[in-house]
Amino acid sequence: MATYEYPRPALTVDCVVFGLDDEGLKVLLIRRGLAPFKGRWALPGGFVRVEETLDEAALRELREETGLKKIFLEQLYTFSAVKRDPRERVISVAYYALIKLSDHRVQAATDADDAAWFRLDAVPELAFDHAEILEVARDRLKGKVRYQPIGFELLPEKFKLSQLQELYEQILGRELDKRNFRKKFLSFGIIQELEEREQGLPGRPARLHRFDAKAYRKLLEQGFHFEL
């Protein structure tokens, strides 16, 4: 392993950002302002700088291209097909992120013409191999949500149990039984019931809840295992 004089692949990060609103689960895309794939929708991302970690690069790109910050972000997979970028050899480390759409206003920026949210069942054709990356991210989210309570990253701080259930149904792609869902989730003791109720909507007002991160951490230390 002598000094490295071979040509080096370039290295990028790409981010699959999931958000939730009343229309369902969505993914954030930007419209490319430059070739290749100019005008095509793509995942936000860009080149990794030599003095930053991959996590830092992913956060920086997200900030630059969409204005987002302080979000749940996790490494997904590294994609390395030789022809995935038509210009030159580019290897990309993909991240996926979950954000509270309620807290964030997304703006287009820098080298993106535009940024927008797309329902997962209405994603346009994407640049590069981004369709594949998105697919892997969906699978990962689906797998992860079953054994880690990450759904809260997508919901507002205070939420109705029916919102939480709908979120799980969206991610898992199937319906869940209301009574069993409530019973099970409440039994974990990681969400607080608030006195507050949601007003102004049709139907009986719902009690609001809040994720109790402190209780969750405490349970984890005791070897608690979240599942479904």
Place this chain on the structure above:
Amino acid sequence: MATYEYPRPALTVDCVVFGLDDEGLKVLLIRRGLAPFKGRWALPGGFVRVEETLDEAALRELREETGLKKIFLEQLYTFSAVKRDPRERVISVAYYALIKLSDHRVQAATDADDAAWFRLDAVPELAFDHAEILEVARDRLKGKVRYQPIGFELLPEKFKLSQLQELYEQILGRELDKRNFRKKFLSFGIIQELEEREQGLPGRPARLHRFDAKAYRKLLEQGFHFEL
């Protein structure tokens, strides 16, 4: 995203290779022949070439450094701490691999002085951040073995159920009940009972079994979900 003229991080792959013999679960290490960390044990790995995928790079390095080929190999995680290599900025994509120690004879080669297997509870101090990588690999293996039948990658083609059970005990780090283990595993219908028995050992001769990959694939298509 204009042309990329910034300095590029270098890119390597590192492989955590697990093997099993009668002493237990082991990991393959090489002794470094060059600085930095000359003489220290490390994971096999090396720089990625511009015309190969990461998977190809990992397989190539393994072949070059240890003579191994045709093994189960899967991407683990990409490590990117800025100072993880003292020479310059190096980002490393880690892979983990499972091999049938019974089928393979490992030889040292090229820029490795030496290659050797170490029990997981007797791993020496490692170069770079390889201790961390190994730790992540162990966790991944532990998680994966519970919902995918990958243990067969470590066993000889024909094996005794007691061998399979010992393997699971090693990976999971706890004892399992013999009757429950056999009952459960056999109920999946993914291992064939052979007529053949193992001779020449003390005790009653054990019936040999073989993993039935065909049956497993068929079950998968029907939505079968392996667990524990």
Place this chain on the structure above:
DNA sequence: CCAAAAGTGTTTCACGTACACCCATGC
């Protein structure tokens, strides 16, 4: 009083878990 969503218990069944003895072989 009607529409809309929230909230609430019980029964059933499958599966995980705990547990102890006999069997076949080599020496």
Place this chain on the structure above:
DNA sequence: GCATGGGTGTACGTGAAACACTTTTGG
């Protein structure tokens, strides 16, 4: 015949899944 590992069945309890009606509010 004894030491060694192989092989087998049952009982119990927990937890998942199925299932329907009452309650509270706004219009």
